[in-house]
Amino acid sequence: MAAALLEGKKIAAEIREDLKARIEDFRNRSGAVPSLATIQVGENPAAAVYLRAQQKTAEKLGINFKLHKLDEKTNERELIDYIDRLNKERDTNGILIQMPLPSGINAKEIPNFIDPAKDVEGMHPENLGKVLSGKFEIAPCTAMAAFELIKSTGIKLYGKEAVIVGHSEIVGKPVTLLLLNEFVTVTTCHIGTGERGTLPDHVKRAEILVVAVGKAGLVKGEWIKEGAVVIDVGINRVGDKLVGDVEFEGAEERAAYITPVPGGVGPLTVTILMKNVVEAFRAQKGI
Numbered sequence: 001m002a003a004a005l006l007e008g009k010k011i012a013a014e015i016r017e018d019l020k021a022r023i024e025d026f027r028n029r030s031g032a033v034p035s036l037a038t039i040q041v042g043e044n045p046a047a048a049v050y051l052r053a054q055q056k057t058a059e060k061l062g063i064n065f066k067l068h069k070l071d072e073k074t075n076e077r078e079l080i081d082y083i084d085r086l087n088k089e090r091d092t093n094g095i096l097i098q099m100p101l102p103s104g105i106n107a108k109e110i111p112n113f114i115d116p117a118k119d120v121e122g123m124h125p126e127n128l129g130k131v132l133s134g135k136f137e138i139a140p141c142t143a144m145a146a147f148e149l150i151k152s153t154g155i156k157l158y159g160k161e162a163v164i165v166g167h168s169e170i171v172g173k174p175v176t177l178l179l180l181n182e183f184v185t186v187t188t189c190h191i192g193t194g195e196r197g198t199l200p201d202h203v204k205r206a207e208i209l210v211v212a213v214g215k216a217g218l219v220k221g222e223w224i225k226e227g228a229v230v231i232d233v234g235i236n237r238v239g240d241k242l243v244g245d246v247e248f249e250g251a252e253e254r255a256a257y258i259t260p261v262p263g264g265v266g267p268l269t270v271t272i273l274m275k276n277v278v279e280a281f282r283a284q285k286g287i
């Protein structure tokens, strides 16, 4: 039997309805609405889709969105100084650094310079630390989108066996923590697992599978456990098509739930970002 599709836009629409009501309430009570400042250094076509989605979603919700375009010759010191100015600006509630950054800038270090209260991508060590302890308001957006999709199935998480493929700081590691906080037994796979050749053995055990690597067809359909929940975060261009990291056709015959690519995790990520902006605004205003 074919798996049920986990479409991000359905859950995103529900979250957006709630956010709209909260923003309207803020406006009525204080006359102010949340604002997001996105910094882009240089032009990059890969960023264009996400930037458009940020602008469109913010507009729909009544969040002020401002794109700060810096010259591609901006160096690390200048970028940090710019972030610092936004850190101090009272009317900026959330700051996002659009990736990729030019090669001369250490992209991994940059989130450390955002005021944790304005770090709406949840990548500052203080916010990641809170995810570790399970007491957090802001978590990395894509990881949270994957987690929300898993929860939307209504399956009981306690004691389940999950396998995460990919251990990046923005997806694999935080998803591992979010599930661990729910008493899921989690195995996190990475390049070492792939090179040792044991990836299929791990994936075959997964009642919950999250794949975030960026390699088309890495996970074969026949590896999927019957009745599994499959969250495919990967986005890969193959010819003129976008595909995930999981072989969709084989996987959907075995899984109980599966995310399509595109249309799964992606549409939910930007809504979670806006939720983080709202949470940051609320905390900064003490309301």
Ligand code: NAP
Pocket (backbone or CB within 6 Å): 142, 165, 166, 167, 168, 169, 170, 171, 172, 189, 190, 191, 192, 193, 194, 195, 199, 212, 213, 214, 215, 218, 233, 234, 235, 236, 265, 266, 269
């Ligand atoms: P990343 O930083 O490149 O991380 C990829 C991870 O996969 C790394 O941990 C890497 O391990 C691991 N890996 C590589 N080859 C492997 C193999 N053969 N077996 C097991 N693990 C392997 O990528 P990312 O930023 O997490 O993104 C992953 C994918 O998700 C990309 O396709 C990206 O476009 C997509 N994405 C989607 C969204 C969305 O909103 N839908 C958002 C973000 C990312 P090592 O580090 O040890 O090499």
